[in-house]
Amino acid sequence: MNKLLVVSAVILNLLLVNQISYADPGHGHKREYRDREARSNFQGNEDDDNLQEKRRLREERGLRRLQQHQWQPGYVMPQHYRGNGYKVDYREQNLPKPAQNQQWYKINNDYILIDSDSNNIIKIQGL
Incomplete structure (x- = not known):
């Protein structure tokens, strides 16, 4: 049971x-x-x-x-180039002093002055 x-x-x-x-x-x-x-x-x-x-x-x-890009004043610089790696010191490169809110960049053997607010190209200076 x-x-x-x-x-x-x-x-x-x-x-x-x-x-x-x-x-x-x-x-x-x-x-x-x-x-x-x-x-x-x-x-x-x-x-x-x-x-x-x-x-x-x-x-x-x-x-x-981007490397073949022809830079012209008035163009907007592509975002790819806006990093600190492309920024240069104008004194070391004998470039004119940038105004306020402007920065020099070295891209493809050219020095390019950029308006930091709008990222527009202001001036291009070759080597």
Whole structure:
């Protein structure tokens, strides 16, 4: 009799646990989502490599285009050149002193005076 009660309790417990696991509708969905995501990550490595290669080629084309750019007064200096790496000290390069809100930049062997507020090119001086 004792064994019968223990066996029936275990069976009842298993049935209840099984029913509870079916009651969670999101559990199986999460596993399916993880599996799908893992498959896409596996395929995504090739896609990431292609995207990185396309991005690198686009940046190289843009850089070549900027290096061939013909500077003229009144043009707006591209943002690519607005960093501190292109700024120069006018005293070290024997350039005229810039007015307030102006800065000299060295780009492609040219010294370019820029209005710091509008980023417009004011003057171009070759080497």
